[in-house]
Amino acid sequence: MRKGKLFVVSGPSGVGKGSICSEVIKGDENINFSVSVTTRLPRAGEIEGIHYFFRKKEEFENLISENSFLEYAKVFDNYYGTLKDYVFEKLDKGENIILDIDTQGALNVKANYSEAILVFILPPSLDELKSRLMNRATENESELKKRINGARAEIKKAINYDYIIINDDLNKAICDLKTIIYVEKLKTDKKVIENILEEEI
Structure with missing residues (x-):
């Protein structure tokens, strides 16, 4: 069995990464979102193990001391954190996992698991990103400025990613992420080769 792949997707707020990831997952039963651990209280309708693993602060800090993330x-x-055991168990079963996190978290994942595949979603331009954020009507002018400055800082880190997707067309961006997942599936897998060579004829 091929081992699953871990895809870490990042991008500035408003770029559409959530929509892209959700659509990719809808069309492929062998890829799922990673379930994070959090110390916040469950919101209405949230289910343990589906939306988050809910833990007390002391439990979370114990997991930190045990290097579990x-x-x-x-x-x-x-x-908020991503458990190693949860992710590795899924990957060992051949499942692909998508992790939607910021650039700092993504680079930490890469440092802890070099096989992680980093994908950055770019806006066509910062002006277009600002327009999208304005259309959401959830931020005032001061907050918009902070978002754009934050986007600049994140985009600078995109150079450390394996793939870049420009979301100038949502359907195309979804197709691009699907293509990356497919291409990664076809990469040389030494274990698969070894298994075939071990077959007795």
């Missing part, structure tokens, strides 16, 4: 971060008063 591929990456983790503290956002305001809550921790």
Whole structure:
């Protein structure tokens, strides 16, 4: 059996990475989102093991001390992280995993698991990104400026990624991510070759 692949997708807020990943997963039963661990309380409708693994702060910090995470971060008063055991178990079963996280988390994943495939979603331009954020009508002018400055900082780190997708057309961007997943599936797998050579005829 081929081992699964871990795809780490990043991009600035408003670039459409969530929509792209969701559509790719809908069309392929062998690829799923990674389920993160968090210390925040469950929201209405959220299910343990489906949306998140909900843990107390003390439990999370114990997992940190045991080096159990591929990456983790503290956002305001809550921790979020990706468990090594969860991801590796899925990969060993031949499942592909998509992890939608920021650039800092992505580079931490790559440092802990060199086989991770990093994909960065770029906007066609910062002006277009600003327009998309404005259309969401969820940020004021000051917040928009922070978002754009944050986008610049993230885009600078895109040079460290394996693939770049420019989301100037959502359907094309979805197709691009599907293509990356397919191409990675076809890469040389030494284990598969060894298994065939070990067959007795």
